[in-house]
Structures are given as structure tokens and as C-alpha cells.
Amino acid sequence: MKKEKRNILQELFIENANVTEELLKSFCNTLLSFSKGSNELETYVRKTIELENKQDSIREEIINKMFGKDVMVFSREDRLKIIQDLDLIGDIAERTARRINTYKPKQDLEIFNGLEWISNKLFKLSEELKLLVVNIFEDFDEAKKNISNINLIRSEIRDKEYELLKRIYCIKLELYDFMFLNDVIKLTASIANTIEEFSDSATILICKYTL
Amino acid sequence: MDFALIFLIFLVLFFSFSLASNDVTMSPVIGSRALSIKSAVIFGGILSFIGCYFFSAGVGKTVGQNLINPSVNYDIPMMLAVVLSTSIWLIIASFTGAPISSTHSVVGSVFGVCIVWAIDSSSSFLDSLNWTVLGNVVLNWIISPMIAFILGYVFQWILKNFLKKFYTNLLKIESIEKFSILFLIITVVWMQISRSGNDSGKVVGFFFALTQSGDIQSNLVNFLIALAGITAALGLILVGKNVLKTVEGSIIGMRPTDAISVALSITITITLYTALGLPISASHTVIFAMFGASRMKGERPEKKSYHKMIKSWFLTFPIAAGLAALFYSIFLIFQI
Numbered sequence: 129m130k131k132e133k134r135n136i137l138q139e140l141f142i143e144n145a146n147v148t149e150e151l152l153k154s155f156c157n158t159l160l161s162f163s164k165g166s167n168e169l170e171t172y173v174r175k176t177i178e179l180e181n182k183q184d185s186i187r188e189e190i191i192n193k194m195f196g197k198d199v200m201v202f203s204r205e206d207r208l209k210i211i212q213d214l215d216l217i218g219d220i221a222e223r224t225a226r227r228i229n230t231y232k233p234k235q236d237l238e239i240f241n242g243l244e245w246i247s248n249k250l251f252k253l254s255e256e257l258k259l260l261v262v263n264i265f266e267d268f269d270e271a272k273k274n275i276s277n278i279n280l281i282r283s284e285i286r287d288k289e290y291e292l293l294k295r296i297y298c299i300k301l302e303l304y305d306f307m308f309l310n311d312v313i314k315l316t317a318s319i320a321n322t323i324e325e326f327s328d329s330a331t332i333l334i335c336k337y338t339l
Numbered sequence: 340m341d342f343a344l345i346f347l348i349f350l351v352l353f354f355s356f357s358l359a360s361n362d363v364t365m366s367p368v369i370g371s372r373a374l375s376i377k378s379a380v381i382f383g384g385i386l387s388f389i390g391c392y393f394f395s396a397g398v399g400k401t402v403g404q405n406l407i408n409p410s411v412n413y414d415i416p417m418m419l420a421v422v423l424s425t426s427i428w429l430i431i432a433s434f435t436g437a438p439i440s441s442t443h444s445v446v447g448s449v450f451g452v453c454i455v456w457a458i459d460s461s462s463s464f465l466d467s468l469n470w471t472v473l474g475n476v477v478l479n480w481i482i483s484p485m486i487a488f489i490l491g492y493v494f495q496w497i498l499k500n501f502l503k504k505f506y507t508n509l510l511k512i513e514s515i516e517k518f519s520i521l522f523l524i525i526t527v528v529w530m531q532i533s534r535s536g537n538d539s540g541k542v543v544g545f546f547f548a549l550t551q552s553g554d555i556q557s558n559l560v561n562f563l564i565a566l567a568g569i570t571a572a573l574g575l576i577l578v579g580k581n582v583l584k585t586v587e588g589s590i591i592g593m594r595p596t597d598a599i600s601v602a603l604s605i606t607i608t609i610t611l612y613t614a615l616g617l618p619i620s621a622s623h624t625v626i627f628a629m630f631g632a633s634r635m636k637g638e639r640p641e642k643k644s645y646h647k648m649i650k651s652w653f654l655t656f657p658i659a660a661g662l663a664a665l666f667y668s669i670f671l672i673f674q675i
Contacts, residue, residue: 265509
């Protein structure tokens with residue numbers, strides 16, 4: 129298939145998707161560092177925040193260009209939806225990273241292994257998300273596969289989320305530890321949920337623009 | 340030139356201005372963002388002039404000369420009655436939001452004045468009109484929307500099936516749609532010229548009638564047609580943009596490929612009938628072309644609007660005839 133030439137606005141969309149993937153991977157490293165008690169936690173938190181700011185500036189640039197001459201065929205509402213959804217994913221990741229950095233709870237092996245497992249899954253999810261955005265522009269058939277993979281991974285994360293929540297309710301944790309881990313588990317899972325919601329929007333977009 | 344003649348010419352030119360001010364032919368290029376409203380109306384104005392000056396004569400002769408038998412003295416009071424009744428019915432219908440046909444209105448008005456003429460001159464009404472020409476015109480009012488519907492359906496089907504295999508990603512869709520803009524502009528140019536030619540025929544018909552009655556010299560006709568073209572252009576440029584702004588809201592975001600199938604079917608239908616010298620309703624052609632394209636996509640027209648349109652379609656001819664008969668009777672009573 130001959131590859132179509134992208135214009136500046138489309139390149140910005142792809143760049144936004146790349147930065148979102150980087151941001152999510154940085155968050156995954158934050159979660160991993162937290163789970164393993166690594167000293168690099170602060171570094172990854174800072175990096176996540178920086179990437180979120182970068183994502184915001186790309187978003188602003190896209191919005192400015194959308195009302196300029198270099199306009200894509202698909203509607204402004206649909207374009208805005210894509211960048212707002214990616215921005216939301218980045219926001220939640222940044223908030224969660226900050227939350228992780230506020231407190232150090234007592235170690236529970238099962239919970240921390242669970243968080244490490246979620247982090248690895250989120251890593252894959254971030255790659256699928258980036259590919260989804262690229263394939264919306266380049267190949268609808270591949271985009272449908274990305275959507276399917278995202279749904280599958282999100283479902284697995286949800287199962288693990290409830291497993292971990294059950295655990296923190298069952299073992300007798302101190303109040304602050306309980307509140308902290310409850311927040312981290314739910315916020316981390318909400319990143320996956322938001323990515324899945326984005327994939328639902330992508331499905332609607334593909335249906336709308338194919339004949 | 341006497342006052343009545345000058346007044347008639349002025350009224351006819353104003354009729355040309357008002358017809359063009361309600362012309363939404365350029366709306367597809369605005370809705371698909373191919374051109375801004377300002378560029379579209381200026382471009383459309385130029386095309387209106389071209390259509391009027393070069394392509395209105397055929398329809399003009401049918402309406403202005405061939406429809407009425409030579410035995411009828413189609414004089415200035417009759418023409419005044421026709422212009423007034425058509426204009427007034429157009430305004431009334433515009434207030435109610437019903438898309439009516441100015442063609443049906445003009446022909447209906449001619450019908451009405453002929454009835455009064457027959458009564459006044461104690462002649463046979465059947466001898467006043469050329470029934471073959473009238474029958475041909477009325478028959479094609481039914482056939483032309485059907486042709487537009489079929490063409491709209493067929494073109495939409497062709498486009499959909501041809502483009503399906505190419506619509507595999509947004510980049511491809513974008514480049515196809517951008518390329519289609521060029522094709523859309525070409526189609527709309529053709530559509531504007533042919534629609535203007537057919538529409539202006541109703542205006543120009545009066546000038547041909549005036550040459551037949553001897554009220555003006557035949558060498559003045561081209562000059563008057565040019566004036567009609569200029570007033571049509573001004574109507575679109577000065578007032579038409581307001582109508583297009585209203586329409587823009589409902590069609591913004593229209594894909595060029597969607598607009599092409601509709602525009603092509605309208606253009607081919609109107610060009611065919613303009614070439615045959617037959618006046619048709621451009622409004623009904625547009626509406627039925629859109630129905631055809633929508634039907635292909637599995638959409639149905641909204642019932643209330645559809646019934647309103649059909650009702651006004653059937654009412655136009657008798658109401659225009661009635662109004663024209665009334666005005667002509669008044670002119671006869673007061674010997675205008």
C-alpha cells in the first residue's frame with residue numbers, strides 16, 4: 129500500500145501519540161520503582177510530569193493549527209476528541225505518579241508484585257495506544273486489531289485491580305497505608321480504563337469515516 | 340418607450356434579482372469548505388451572468404413566445420400580471436418556508452392571464468395556449484425530478500462502491516476528499532451556469548414576448564438579457580450570501596464526495612432540459628437529487644417537510660394562475 133504523505137497537523141497528532149506513549153512508559157517505570165523500592169522513583173516522577181507538560185504544549189499547538197489553513201478532512205469535533213482523550217490519559221498518569229511519590233507504605237509482597245504486573249501490562253497498553261493513533265491515519269484494519277488488544281489487556285488489568293483491592297481489604301493495613309494503596313490501585317486502573325474508552329471512540333471514528 | 344413598458348422591464352429585472360438572491364447552487368462548495376462565502380458568491384455571480392447571457396434563450400423562447408398562441412395579444416398588462424403574481428407567490432411561499440418552483444409559478448400565471456383574456460375577448464380559451472408545448476412542459480415537471488432522483492441514486496451508488504476499497508485510513512480519505520474538491524468545483528461551475536440559464540429563461544421570456552408583441556425592437560433583446568444577467572449576479576452577490584449563510588449551517592462538514600453525486604445529477608438534469616429549451620424547476624431537481632442520494636444511503640426524508648413540499652408543489656400552479664388572473668382583471672377594469 130502506497131503511504132500517503134502526512135501534513136503538519138497530522139504529524140502533530142502522531143507526535144502527541146508518541147509523547148503519550150513515552151509518558152505512560154515513564155509512569156510504568158515510576159510504578160515499578162515504587163514496587164521495588166528503587167531510588168529512581170523521584171527521577172521517573174519528575175520525568176512523567178515533564179512529559180505531561182510537553183503533551184499539553186503539543187495539544188495547544190494542534191488546537192491552534194486546527195483553526196488555521198492546514199485543516200484535515202475529518203471534523204474538528206473528532207480531532208478535538210482525540211487530543212482531549214490523550215490529554216486525559218496523560219493527566220491521570222501524571223496525577224497518579226505524584227500520588228505515588230507522597231507516601232511510603234509498609235511492603236506487602238503480593239500487592240507490590242501485583243502493581244509490578246499491572247505496570248508491565250500498562251507498558252504494552254501504551255504501545256497499543258500509540259499504534260492505534262498511527263493506524264487511524266494509516267490502516268483501519270490494523271487499528272481494529274489494536275482496539276481488540278487494548279480491550280483484552282484492559283480486561284486483565286481490571287481483574288488484577290479487583291484482586292488487589294480485595295487483598296487490601298482482607299489484610300489488616302494501617303489506615304494511611306490502606307488509603308494510599310487504595311488510591312494508587314484505583315488511579316492506575318483508571319489509566320487503563322481511560323485508554324479503553326479512547327479505543328471505543330476510535331471504533332466510532334472508524335465506523336463514521338469508512339463507507 | 341411608455342411608462343408601463345419601462346415599469347415592466349424594471350419589474351422583470353427585479354424579478355431576476357430576487358430569483359438569484361434565493362439561489363443556493365453554490366452551497367456545496369461552501370459546505371465542503373472548498374470556497375469561502377465571499378469567494379463563492381462573487382464566483383457564482385459571474386457564472387450566473389454567463390448562464391443568463393449565453394444559455395437562457397432556449398427556455399426564454401418557450402416561455403415567452405412558444406407557450407402562447409400568436410392569436411393572443413400577449414401585451415404589457417398581461418406580462419405585468421404574470422410578473423406580479425409570480426413575485427408575490429414567491430414571497431408568500433418564502434415566508435412559509437416552502438420550497439416552491441418559480442417555473443411552475445410563471446407558467447401557472449401565463450395560464451391564468453390567458454383564461455381572463457379568453458373571457459374578455461370572448462375567444463376560446465383552448466385557442467389561447469399552445470397545448471403541445473404546455474403539455475410537454477408540464478410532463479417534464481414530473482419527469483425531471485424522477486430523472487434527478489434516479490441519477491442521484493446511481494451516482495451515489497457508483498461513488499460509494501468505487502471509493503469503498505480506498506477508504507482504508509484517514510490519510511487516504513483526506514487526499515481523496517481534497518482531490519474531489521477540484522472535481523466538485525468544476526461540477527458546481529457547470530451546475531451554476533446551467534441552472535442560471537434555465538432560471539433566467541423565465542425572466543428572458545418576457546423580453547422575447549415583448550419583441551413578439553412589437554413593444555421593443557429585437558436588437559434590444561441581447562442588451563436586456565445582459566442587464567438581466569447583471570441583476571442576477573448582483574442578486575446573488577448582494578443578497579444571496581445571507582441565504583447561503585443560513586444554508587451553510589445545515590450543510591457544513593459535508594464531504595466533497597457526498598456533494599459531487601448530488602451536484603452531478605442536478606447538473607446533468609438541468610443541462611439536458613436547458614438544451615431542450617424546456618423550463619424545469621431547479622428547486623425540485625435539487626431536492627429530488629438529494630432524495631435519490633439519501634435513499635441510496637438508506638435514509639428517508641422527514642415526512643412533515645416532504646408533505647409540505649409536495650403540497651406546495653401542487654398548489655403553486657393554481658394559486659399563481661389565480662393571482663395572475665386577478666391582477667389582469669384589475670388591469671383590464673382600470674384600463675391600465
